[in-house]
Amino acid sequence: MVGVTVPISVDTIPLVKCAHAAAAAHTDPQIISVLRSNRTGGLQIALPDGRWVPVAPDPDSLFVNVGDSLQVLTNGRFRSVKHRVVAPAEGQQPRLSVIYFGGPAPTQRIAPLPELMREGEQSLYRDFTWAEYKKAAYKSRLGDHRLGPFELPAAEEPTSSDKHCGSNAVQLPAPAPLHVARVH
Numbered sequence: 600m601v602g603v604t605v606p607i608s609v610d611t612i613p614l615v616k617c618a619h620a621a622a623a624a625h626t627d628p629q630i631i632s633v634l635r636s637n638r639t640g641g642l643q644i645a646l647p648d649g650r651w652v653p654v655a656p657d658p659d660s661l662f663v664n665v666g667d668s669l670q671v672l673t674n675g676r677f678r679s680v681k682h683r684v685v686a687p688a689e690g691q692q693p694r695l696s697v698i699y700f701g702g703p704a705p706t707q708r709i710a711p712l713p714e715l716m717r718e719g720e721q722s723l724y725r726d727f728t729w730a731e732y733k734k735a736a737y738k739s740r741l742g743d744h745r746l747g748p749f750e751l752p753a754a755e756e757p758t759s760s761d762k763h764c765g766s767n768a769v770q771l772p773a774p775a776p777l778h779v780a781r782v783h
């Protein structure tokens with residue numbers, strides 16, 4: 600758990616999805632998605648090597664997904680994982696899921712939270728508003744990497760002569776490991 604208060608307003612739009620057959624690979628754009636489904640599986644998440652891992656359906660658990668906006672707010676510490684829904688096999692119950700998408704308000708500026716940044720840490724993203732993100736997203740396809748237009752070039756590797764100047768070194772956050780946590 601990150602011990603900071605997120606100083607942004609969140610739109611609360613619960614979305615009930617019924618019996619949809621499948622969803623193509625994508626990341627959720629918002630800050631956080633909280634999902635509850637029936638006993639029909641189909642949800643899968645992508646590992647960095649491209650393999651797909653099924654998320655076991657459990658009507659007594661919540662599946663919490665990091666969205667693109669939270670990836671930016673944490674300067675890449677939390678990653679918005681790519682996921683998809685594959686259609687249930689013939690004769691299986693349709694998959695039902697109820698998803699709460701917590702997204703920023705349209706005028707909200709999205710940028711890494713200063714409270715989370717280490718001294719000298721470079722922002723991996725330029726500031727943008729949720730409205731700007733949505734405008735860019737509408738021009739892209741669902742599976743595209745939709746943070747691309749907002750990414751800043753990564754900090755340059757220190758040269759060998761800089762390497763001993765610890766206080767000036769820029770430390771990029773280590774990529775967060777993938778977790779599928781159950782919330783009861």
Ligand SMILES: O=C(O)CCC(=O)C(=O)O
Nearest residue numbers: 616622627636642684696
């Ligand atoms: O229905 C599901 O289980 C997931 C759907 C989804 O990923 C989405 O609507 O963003």
Ligand SMILES: [Fe+2]
Nearest residue numbers: 625626627682
């Ligand atoms: Fe999704």
